[in-house]
Amino acid sequence: EEQLEQSGAEVKKPAESLKISCKVSRNTFTNHWIGWVRQMPGKGLEWMGMIYPGDSATKYSPSFQGQVTISVDKSITTAYLQWSSLKASDTAIYYCARHSNSRPFSGLDVWGQGTMVTVSS
Amino acid sequence: QSVLTQPPSVSGAPGQRVTISCTGSSSNIGAEYAVHWYQQFSGTAPKVVIYDDTNRPSGVPDRFSGSRSGTSASLAITGLQAEDEAEYYCQSYDTRLSAYVFGAGTKVTVL
Numbered sequence: 644e645e646q647l648e649q650s651g652a653e654v655k656k657p658a659e660s661l662k663i664s665c666k667v668s669r670n671t672f673t674n675h676w677i678g679w680v681r682q683m684p685g686k687g688l689e690w691m692g693m694i695y696p697g698d699s700a701t702k703y704s705p706s707f708q709g710q711v712t713i714s715v716d717k718s719i720t721t722a723y724l725q726w727s728s729l730k731a732s733d734t735a736i737y738y739c740a741r742h743s744n745s746r747p748f749s750g751l752d753v754w755g756q757g758t759m760v761t762v763s764s
Numbered sequence: 765q766s767v768l769t770q771p772p773s774v775s776g777a778p779g780q781r782v783t784i785s786c787t788g789s790s791s792n793i794g795a796e797y798a799v800h801w802y803q804q805f806s807g808t809a810p811k812v813v814i815y816d817d818t819n820r821p822s823g824v825p826d827r828f829s830g831s832r833s834g835t836s837a838s839l840a841i842t843g844l845q846a847e848d849e850a851e852y853y854c855q856s857y858d859t860r861l862s863a864y865v866f867g868a869g870t871k872v873t874v875l
Contacts, residue, residue, distance in 0.1 A: 678864070680810075687766070688802070688810065688853050690864040704863040738809055745816050748857040748864075750800030752821065754809040 645671060647739050647755035654761045655729050662725035663758045665739030671753070672696045672720040676742035678751060679713060679724045683735040693742060694722060729762045736760075767792060768854055770867035777875045781842045784870045786854035787835065792865060794835035797857040801830055801839045804851045804869075813852075814839060841872070849874045 648666040655661055667677065678693035692703035696715045703713070714723045722739060737758050740751035769787040776782040786799060793799055799817050802810040812821055814830035817837065827843045837856075841848055854867040 687869040688804075688855075688866045690855070690866060702862070705861055706863075740810075743815060745819075746798060748797050750798065750812055750815045750855055751802075751810075752812055752815065754811065757809050 645741070645753045647671075647677075647741060647753055649737075649739055649755040649758045652759040652761070654763070656764055657731055657762055658728050659762075660725070660727050661729055661760065662723050663737060663760065665722045665724075665755050667720050667722065667739075667741070669720055671741050672715075672717070675744060677715075677722045678740050678742055679711075679722075680738045680740060680751070681707075681735045682738065682757075688738075691724070691737075696720070696722065729760075731762050731764075733760060734762050766868040767858055767861070767865040768856060768867035770852075770854060770870045772868070773871040773873065775873040775875055776841075776844045778844055778846060780844050781840060782844055782872060783841075784839045784852055784854075784872070786837045786839070786856075786867050788837075788856060788858075789835055791860040792835075792856045792858040793832065793837055795859055797859070799830065799832055799837040800855045801828075802853045802855065804853065806851075810853065844872075844874055846874050848872060 650664040676693045679691040681689045691707040694713045739755040741753040743749035743752040801814040804810040818830045
């Protein structure tokens with residue numbers, strides 16, 4: 644069974660940088676887009692963007708464009724979500740998830756366990 | 765304000781049928797982009813229960829079904845069970861935003 648393994652919880656201060664990770668299998672890394680989803684405390688799901696590891700092509704939601712960077716390290720089949728300067732409003736759970744190949748604009752069929760990011764002074 | 769509109773909550777007694785609507789527009793559901801539904805229990809990651817409008821992943825009970833018409837989609841749960849109490853989200857793609865979008869979520873309560 645496919646699994647996406649995310650890095651552990653983080654507690655950071657405002658203005659600090661952060662990079663969280665999502666380790667995936669070679670099969671997923673080769674054939675699927677990997678997306679990131681934010682869930683703020685007590686709120687719903689927000690799609691942030693995605694990356695195709697094969698060529699590192701990225702697509703961002705307008706709400707998150709310029710606010711975060713999505714990248715991959717092919718050598719260790721890992722995707723990343725990073726911030727250069729965190730804000731308190733970045734406090735949330737962040738999920739990585741695999742976009743299915745069932746058809747164009749497919750949904751998210753496998754999810755990581757989530758990474759809780761807390762930003763507080 | 766979510767691009768996809770869901771009712772905040774629905775409820776039903778065990779064994780009843782409940783439906784959750786997901787209303788979009790001509791730039792997402794109305795543009796024939798697929799609709800997907802996710803189930804999320806408190807403190808856990810979401811799980812897909814319906815993908816590509818009507819398909820159930822293996823392991824998802826057949827009491828879950830999806831449908832769509834025009835600019836809307838629906839998730840139905842027939843024979844409601846206590847274990848179905850969770851938050852449910854619809855998702856599609858929006859061509860105007862060039863992004864995937866989620867509904868705000870619907871809390872299903874089993875009375």
